[in-house]
Amino acid sequence: MTATALIPAPIPADHRLSVSISGAGGAGAVTVGLILLEAFGKAGFYGAMTRSFGPQIRGGESAVFLNLSDQPIETLPEATDLHLALDWKNFMRFADEIPLTSDTQIFYDDSREKPPQGVVDSGADCTPLPLMTTLKQIQGGRINMLGLGVIAQRLGLADTHIEQALQKTLGRKGEEAVRLSMETVRLGQTLVEAAKPSPLQNWQPTDKPRWHLSGNEACAIGALRGGLKLAAAYPITPATDIVEYLAPRIEKRGGQVLIAEDELAAMNMVIGGSFGGQPSMTATSGPGLALMTEAMGLAVASETPALVITVMRGGPSTGIPTKSEQSDLNQILYGLHGEAPHIVVAPLNVSESVPVTQWALGLAERLQTLVILATDQHLGQSRLICDPSPFEDMAETRGLTRLLAHPNDPADYHRYALTDSGISPLTQPGMEHGAYTADGLEHTETGLPSSSASDHSAQTEKRARKLTEFDYGDDWATYLPASKSKRLIITWGSSFEACKQAVARHNAEAKKDEQFSLLGLRLLMPLQSNTLRQLCKGQQVFVVEQNASGQLFHYLLSEQALPKSSQSIARSGPILFTPGELASTLRRLTKEGK
């Protein structure tokens, strides 16, 4: 988690490359994407991959988009350099997501449908290839592996890296499957010429170890680093993979996944596990979070540590389960009834999902409270080749761990005692003099139910104070200042990387006083309003977010953290902001500002 840093220079065009692949159900477009990403990793490069599916549960058309570079990269491709269409079935479903331009090179199978009109209109170079015909030469060969060969040949990717990637991705299907796939890839390589010059000619491979993981996996790893022992959850897209990834691994760490009958149960199970003294969490998405709200309030009132990860998708109601939107912020901030101060954090990209999740669990444990960590479908389900996240023992370095009290005399033990920090002494079952009843009813300092006004105001104030008084250090945001800038972009979550690229691109060309600074908020509640207000002083502020109504913008305004002149740049999902789109917005804003 970087606090203040320089805005990185934009990645030059000859150091990045974007590839997309689409195909009908069963064609295996996603597999090609996974192997390609892994192969680029093996070759010493970086990359990010997202996928998109049609509405079918299984077997529908799908597409993957890869952004590849020899530098760490976390944004979506803005223009596809190379597209492989295994077929054109329902291709136009992805038309909004696959950015074809007149510079795009498309390869497609010549035996079936012709490219749809929308594709022809893009001006892309469409080259038909005899994929199905060639496939007849190889018994059991699959069209997607032929396509992989085409891409590999075109880009000049070495066979060894493809072979290693095949081994990793298909290895569990057996040696024969890997061999046959490689043979098919080699056949595919004969169908096209290598691009001249090679798009990789200027790329510098690294031999540093790198990780290949998704945002959801990153959250799981972060939680394990934080000492997670219980994950209770009910499946929901796009959060399920967090728990599926945890299931076999948390066991190895002496913990458990508990499959809940619904989200009401899941949240209460988390509270039970945590009451027992074990770091506990759940993972869900908007509809599940709605069902959890009553029990989330119980975690707040009973001061039981609890981590809830919510992976946002399009809403309201069942909405768009498989696609991204940052539209649950209001729910996350305001969903609980009563005065229910809690912590809300949001990682700014996939790679920092590891430390941010660990931080979130640590904060819950240390402050005996509910922490909601918000990501979204894009962050959660994107796959990344990135630098490994350095391990930090946050219990040691930041004191982010549960502190237990050891009372000697039960009569002196007051579970909800009013302390300076607002954090009361906590015991756990099994401790001899520490017995208490945790309660969701308002209570006295000893935990006895109470409806007295003085108990209510004292406990309410205490629960708020312990969160506002805590020193979150520099972790509350990442600030990327431009030295003479008078303009500031504030954003959060998955919009951050696109903003970062956009600002980098804009600043590289703009005069010093027309540049933008960028702030990515990581701690959304309690909002560091004073610091934010200071930072915004004398700046024209723009709040960028992926939802229709500008939820973050209105929140920051209501907390008086923003100058009145601030403007909202909000657009609903599921099509994500691209750096190009935002860069042109920045250009327009600079012109308007003059």
Next chain:
Amino acid sequence: MNMTEATKTQMNKAQAVERLDQTPVEVRPAKPNDYLSQNHPVWCPGCGHFFVLRALTKALAWLNRPPEELAMITGIGCSSRLPAYLSSYGFHGVHGRALAVAAGLKMARPDLTVLVAGGDGDGYSIGGNHFLHACRRNMDMTYLVMDNEVYGMTKGQPSPTSDPDWHSKLAPHGTGITAFNPLGVALAAGASFIARGFSGDPKGLTKLISDGIEHKGFSVIEIKSPCVTFRPEQKAWQKQMRPLNIEPTPNKLEAAQAIHASDGFDTGIFYQADQPVYAPASEATHSLDEIEQELVL
């Protein structure tokens, strides 16, 4: 086996343990009052729940479990107020979710004796889904349902166990809906110890509760516990309730027969069987480093 015989067996067991293991163990003076807190119950005078509390503390004393190794988990309702009156650990959560809290706790702390209590509304209505799945999981815990066939706390509305023709403000002509059969449902859903008790039968109830706690698996004890305020006619239960005249059976068909043949006034264990208990092992076998190695390209 009546209560005195049971006590004897219990004592014999304890002595046997002592003879096998010569190291003197610190024996706690287990008296029922040791399990009571200083807090006085908010219940109406004469409420059946008082007698459940009494029987529970007696059972705990008899079992000689240290209070700090017990956790009493409840939801919301008059009955769910129970934890504050015990000297053990307790969790008074939200309405209907006690079994879920308890499942999480038992996963995290298999060493604890986990007790769950609540009312008919809490357990069979708002918490009905958790009831089904708690039976199905068959984790080692004991569930006391204090059934007064009414929502006492919210002042007298019909609950799932109310008779269809019971008239109330909310249902002036009765609900017209057949009453829920908790024991039948528990059996079908997979609970491994199923009993009915009566708060007005202190000895029988104490025995049922201690048997339930000793049983390995999910023990459901449905306790008829009159609400003297909103269902004063339930005072007649004192004359109607009677011990069940059969031995506990591990046979589901026989148990189903006994449950469905009962007029609801029999007390005793209808079903008890050894069934797989959900209790996954939790020993760390790998370091974090080993897990993170998988991510390396």
